[in-house]
Amino acid sequence: MEVTTEAVKALREETGAGIMDCKRALIEAQGDVERAKAILREKGFQTAAKKAERATEQGIVEAYIHGGGRIGALIELNCETDFVARNETFRQLAREIAMQVAAMNPRFLSRDEVPGELIEREGLTEQEVLEQSLLSQPYIRDQSRTIRDLITETVAKTGENIRVRRFARFEVGR
Numbered sequence: 292m293e294v295t296t297e298a299v300k301a302l303r304e305e306t307g308a309g310i311m312d313c314k315r316a317l318i319e320a321q322g323d324v325e326r327a328k329a330i331l332r333e334k335g336f337q338t339a340a341k342k343a344e345r346a347t348e349q350g351i352v353e354a355y356i357h358g359g360g361r362i363g364a365l366i367e368l369n370c371e372t373d374f375v376a377r378n379e380t381f382r383q384l385a386r387e388i389a390m391q392v393a394a395m396n397p398r399f400l401s402r403d404e405v406p407g408e409l410i411e412r413e414g415l416t417e418q419e420v421l422e423q424s425l426l427s428q429p430y431i432r433d434q435s436r437t438i439r440d441l442i443t444e445t446v447a448k449t450g451e452n453i454r455v456r457r458f459a460r461f462e463v464g465r
Contacts, residue, residue, distance in 0.1 A: 294318055306331050334447065345452040349373045351382065355389035364392035366458040371451040381453070384445045390431065391438055392458050397425040400455060425458065 294317040302313040306328060313331070320326035350369035357363070368385040375381050391397075399405050402424050410420060421427040426439040438455075446453050 294322065298322070298324070302327055302331075331447075332444070345371055347371055347452050347454050347456075349376045350456070351376050351385055353382070353385035353389045355386065355393050357390070357393045361463045362393050363461045364389045364458065365461075366392060367456040368453065369456050370449070370453050375449045375451045375453075378449060380445060380448055384441060384453070387430075387432070387441065388425075388438060388455060388458075391428065392425065392460050394431050395425075395428050396460055397428060397458070398423040400424065400458070401426045425455065 294314055298317055299310060299313045302317060302324060303310055306313065312334065313327070316327040316330040316334075317324070319330055347369035349372055350367060352365060352367050355364045366385060366389045368381070368388065370376050370381060399420070402420055405415075405420050405424070409415070415423075426437065426442070428438055430436045430438055430441055442453050442455070
């Protein structure tokens, strides 16, 4: 099947994937843009899994203030190089995650960090733990994706491992 340059360009602009990756995905999907996006997303998950163990010692601290200064969030987002830390895609990811923290007030970074004793002591269900874990929360701008999905997509775009190291949320009077 012949894939047009315009279709490849449009898919690249929408997904941020490489030109050849977009072309291959469109060919595999026989021109179906939605299927091509799914193929690219799956490839991104595979890429992220390969990079998951790489050290992330660079990054940024991002702040987000909301509600006329009544709610604020800080996050530390790490990556492998200072080059990516200065990249606009990475910086936008940090801002989106800080907004998520301000809006959703997660207690934990991920399910893996929650000790079993805490779950038992507080009587938390598995669903409650997942709802209070930042990486498992549905993204506030697109409920069909989680924060983990957002990070994975950015890993695929930047080619580097990315992880949230820590976060904090502040609210006046709390």
